[in-house]
Amino acid sequence: MSKRAVILVVDDEVSNIELLSAALEDDHEICFATSGEEALELARSVLPDLILLDVLMPGMDGYAVCQQIKADALLADVPVIFTTALGEQEAEVKGLELGAVDYVAKPISPVIVRARVRNHIEMKRMRDQLAELAVTDALTGLGNRRRLEQALQQEAGRLARSTADLSIIMLDIDFFKQFNDTYGHIAGDRCIIMVAATLNRAVRRAADLAARYGGEEFACVLPNTSHEEAMAIAHNIRDRVLALSIPHEGSTAAPYVTVSVGVATATCAPGIDPVSWIKAADDQLYQAKARGRNNVEG
Ligand code: GH3
Ligand code: MG
Ligand code: MG
Ligand code: MG
Numbered sequence: 001m002s003k004r005a006v007i008l009v010v011d012d013e014v015s016n017i018e019l020l021s022a023a024l025e026d027d028h029e030i031c032f033a034t035s036g037e038e039a040l041e042l043a044r045s046v047l048p049d050l051i052l053l054d055v056l057m058p059g060m061d062g063y064a065v066c067q068q069i070k071a072d073a074l075l076a077d078v079p080v081i082f083t084t085a086l087g088e089q090e091a092e093v094k095g096l097e098l099g100a101v102d103y104v105a106k107p108i109s110p111v112i113v114r115a116r117v118r119n120h121i122e123m124k125r126m127r128d129q130l131a132e133l134a135v136t137d138a139l140t141g142l143g144n145r146r147r148l149e150q151a152l153q154q155e156a157g158r159l160a161r162s163t164a165d166l167s168i169i170m171l172d173i174d175f176f177k178q179f180n181d182t183y184g185h186i187a188g189d190r191c192i193i194m195v196a197a198t199l200n201r202a203v204r205r206a207a208d209l210a211a212r213y214g215g216e217e218f219a220c221v222l223p224n225t226s227h228e229e230a231m232a233i234a235h236n237i238r239d240r241v242l243a244l245s246i247p248h249e250g251s252t253a254a255p256y257v258t259v260s261v262g263v264a265t266a267t268c269a270p271g272i273d274p275v276s277w278i279k280a281a282d283d284q285l286y287q288a289k290a291r292g293r294n295n296v297e298g
Contacts, residue, residue, distance in 0.1 A: 004029050005049035005121045010039040010065065011083065012057040016108070020052055020083070023110035024117060036060030040068055043075055050121055052113075053100070055084035055091065063098055070099040077127075079120045083108065139189060140196035142218070143211035151209045151221045152274035158223070159266065167230030169220040170262045170281040171199065171237065174293040176216040178250030179257065191257055192216055195241055202237045219278065227265035227298060234261040234296045242294065253294040260288035263298030 009020045009032040021030045031046055033039035037060055043051065051069070055062035062082055069075045082095040085106040092103045101120055104113050135147035143151070155166050173179070173195060180188040196210075199218055203210045209221040222230055238261050246257040262285030266277050288295040 006031065006046060007117065008033065008039065008043055008046065008048040008051045010034075010036070010051065010057075010062070011054040013054075016054065016083070016106070019108055019110070020113065023108070023114050027114070027118065028121075036062065036065040039065050043069065043078070044072070047074065048078060049124060050117060051078055051080045052104075052117070053080050053082050055082055055095070063094065066095070066098045066100055077124075079124050081116065081120065083113075137196075137212040140193055140212050142196050142200060143209055145211065145213060147209065148211035148213065148219055148221065149274075151211075152277065155221060155223055156272060156274045159272065163267070164224045165226050165265050165267055166277070167222040167225040167227060167263060167265045168277045168281040169203075169222065169230060169234050169237070170213070170264075170278065170285045171195075171218045171220075171234075171259050172285055172289070173216040174253055174258045174260055174289075175248065175251045179248055182248075182250050191246055194244055194246065195257070195259065198240045198244060199237055202233060202240055219281070225265075227263065230263045230265060231296065231298050234263050234298065237261060238294065238296050251293075253292060258294035260285055260293050261296045262286070262288055263296065265298075 006029045007024055009017050009030060011017050012034050014034065017032045021032070024030055031042060031048065033042050036057055053062045053065060066080050069078065069080060079101040080099065081102040081104055082100050083104045083106060084091065095103055102116055104116060135144055135150065137144040159166055176188070179191060196212065196218065199210045199220070203220050207223045211219050213219045222233065238259055241259045242254060242256055244257065247255065248257045249255065251258060262281045262283065264277055264280035264284055266272065284297040288297040
């Protein structure tokens with residue numbers, strides 16, 4: 001069974017909150033606020049799955065709350081349903097134009113509000129799943145090329161404002177064409193999955209990203225990581241892959257599957273192009289290959 005969704009109910013009249021809670025609490029977790037200001041504060045700390053928002057409230061009204069929600073990167077994707085007695089077409093249009101997904105008229109019908117909330121929660125779950133799939137590699141479950149590029153852009157923005165180091169690791173499985181030719185593509189896929197899992201275990205910090213760059217090549221983005229630290233991680237990855245002891249009779253580096261690893265470290269420079277970091281790590285990877293493979297260069 002999927003996790004219960006958290007719904008934030010916002011209304012200045014307690015009787016309305018009670019009515020909505022009674023309609024929804026069997027299926028969802030309910031939290032509530034009785035003013036726009038309180039609603040924003042609570043939304044930022046709770047990060048609800050959906051917000052039911054009254055329009056007419058003293059102080060900040062529902063429209064203003066919705067505007068702030070949509071302008072907040074953390075909350076912008078949370079579906080908002082307006083609840084109001086206004087009943088005028090202009091009011092409904094205004095709410096939808098501000099980014100609300102739906103509109104429920106007062107007096108509230110519990111069965112209608114329950115059905116609409118359920119639909120919007122389900123649609124939100126599907127949107128989230130699609131967004132996750134769009135940045136996930138289907139074979140390995142690691143981030144894909146798109147997630148890698150997003151992370152690099154994000155780090156380029158961060159680095160322009162800090163003096164922290166950012167390290168990049170590029171990794172390529174050695175003699176992999178030979179491996180496929182000898183053991184077949186299914187075994188090749190299994191090998192890629194095992195290397196990916198090894199990489200994922202070796203790259204541990206919450207801010208780190210391990211991604212499949214393409215084919216049998218992987219990249220890691222390691223924020224706040226010095227060159228020395230990144231070299232230690234790279235050696236660890238190299239050692240762990242060798243220790244998997246996947247037989248590879250076509251390899252001249254070892255009787256097992258091995259990887260070559262390149263490391264590059266960037267420091268603060270405004271306007272830097274993240275592609276140059278990948279290039280730098282890739283140049284080191286090329287050196288590691290030239291030295292006979294199963295090597296780390298940086
Ligand atoms: P090197 O040591 O220089 O890296 O040699 P290599 O044979 O690993 O390099 P090359 O780039 O020539 O070959 C990569 C091979 O990886 C070719 C391709 O068929 C295989 N490959 C790429 N993606 C996949 C995949 O998803 N599954 C499988 N099984 N093989 C793949
Ligand atoms: Mg009201
Ligand atoms: Mg390759
Ligand atoms: Mg290769």
